[in-house]
Amino acid sequence: MYNQGPTVGRINPAFSGPQDEQDYLEKSRMSQSVPPPYYPNTGYQISRVNPIPSGYPNQPYGAPAGPQGPYTQQPYPGMSAYPQVAYVGQTGVTVQPTVFVAPVQAAPDYLCYSIFTMLFCCLPLGIAAVVYSCYTRDANLAGQRELAMSNSRAALILNNVALGIGLTIIVMANALIFTV
Structure with missing residues (x-):
């Protein structure tokens, strides 16, 4: 202990x-x-009024601390209540305004769709769609929204055309196989 x-x-x-x-x-x-032992209640009275060394008169408990009613002078918005004075050798501080950056909606890259069309539908158009999908990802990471949207649109168009060509080839091949 x-x-x-x-x-x-x-x-x-x-x-x-x-x-x-x-x-x-x-x-x-x-x-x-x-030290001498402590004896409580020895007859010593604690004064109710505390002496204040500042020279101002004591006020009873519960007295108002300042003037009642509206304040005499209020600072303007954006100004401090006490004016700041620059001293010799004091450097100033510049405060930058706060900038809020809203998150940008990323353009869809359709990479999985591009890989699917490259492997199962139409190889040349699928490769082109994969390239545009990668360009879309790069533009999204760089924060170039317009370029990302343009590349995303191109990848989607190439994927849809490749899927259409692939489905047409599969349907025609099945029709030839089952008719013969």
């Missing part, structure tokens, strides 16, 4: 009694005088 006296922080494992006995023993060994 930690002692809370002149030897703050020392550990005394044998300490189990009240703090006062421990302090008296400790102080007597250190050749210090022991």
